[in-house]
Each structure stands twice: as structure tokens, then as C-alpha cells.
Amino acid sequence: MPMTRITVQEGRSAAELHQVQDILHQTLVDEFDVPAADRFQIVDIKPTEQLHYDPHYMAGERSSRFTLFEITAGKPRRLEQKQALYRTLTQRLVDALGVRPDDVMIVIRFTATEDWCFGLGKGLTGDPQ
Structure with a gap:
């Protein structure tokens, strides 16, 4: 039951962003044990002045195509699943x-x-929120 946020700098086409979303979801299904119908994604497009990142921190060199994926999941995953997700995505x-x-x-x-809580005012435990 992950909820994901994809943050990018403005200037990417709608088609490219849709493809990024599809790739993320398929990777979650393939590597992170996520059901195919469990797709909740937010794409956050930021103006250049609102997305700050170090161009070199723990990487070679980041460009304006820097893409941040934030994945909030309800059940823990094994280290091997996390590493497979990183590599495959x-x-x-x-x-x-x-x-x-x-x-x-x-x-x-x-x-x-x-x-x-996915709706109806009830948490996954069935208790009203």
C-alpha cells in the first residue's frame, strides 16, 4: 500500500512524466511486492527556484532532470527488496x-x-478514525 510522490523540476513533458509514473508503479509491483491495483501517486512539479539539491552529494553530477521518488509504505520490506527497487527503477x-x-x-x-485510512472514515484496522 505505498503512496508515492515524484518531485521534478518544471519543463518535463506530460508524456515523460506519465512514463516515469508507469515505470515506478511497474517496479513497485515487480520488486516491492505491491498489488497491481495499488497505485497512489503524486507528481510534484517545481519551478527551478523551489527545488534545491546538491549537484554532487553522494553522486557524480546531477542535472535539471533530477528526480526524487518518495515512497511511503505500510509494511516493511527486506533489504534485498529495497536494493532491487533502487537498481531496477x-x-x-x-x-x-x-x-x-x-x-x-x-x-x-x-x-x-x-x-x-483509504476511505469510509476507517483505518486499516477497521476502527473509525
Whole structure:
């Protein structure tokens, strides 16, 4: 049950952003044990002056195509699943869109089941919020 946010600098086409979303979702299904219908994504497009990142920190050189993926998930994943997600998502973006690996940053957060309400005023434990 991940909820994902993809943050990019303005200037990317709608088609490219849709492809990034599709690649992210397919990678979550393939590597992170996410059901195919479990797709909740936010694309956050920022003007240049609102997206600040170090062009070299722990990477070679980031460009204006820097893409930040924030994944909030309800159940913890094994280290091997996380590493497979990092590798596969980055490689798919490289192959499909020519994104440089230095331009891909991925952050994963885990929450407890009771931190989620998908509607009807009930958390996943069935208790009203």
C-alpha cells in the first residue's frame, strides 16, 4: 500500500512524466511486492527556484532532470527488496528515458498499518478514525 510522490523540476513533458509514473508503479509491483491495483501517486512539479539539491552529494553530477521518488509504505520490506527497487527503477529510467543514474534519488519510509485510512472514515484496522 505505498503512496508515492515524484518531485521534478518544471519543463518535463506530460508524456515523460506519465512514463516515469508507469515505470515506478511497474517496479513497485515487480520488486516491492505491491498489488497491481495499488497505485497512489503524486507528481510534484517545481519551478527551478523551489527545488534545491546538491549537484554532487553522494553522486557524480546531477542535472535539471533530477528526480526524487518518495515512497511511503505500510509494511516493511527486506533489504534485498529495497536494493532491487533502487537498481531496477534506476535502470528502467535509464533505458526508457535516458535519465542519468546520478539524477535518480529514492527515499523510502515505512508506517504502521493504523496510520492508513483509504476511505469510509476507517483505518486499516477497521476502527473509525
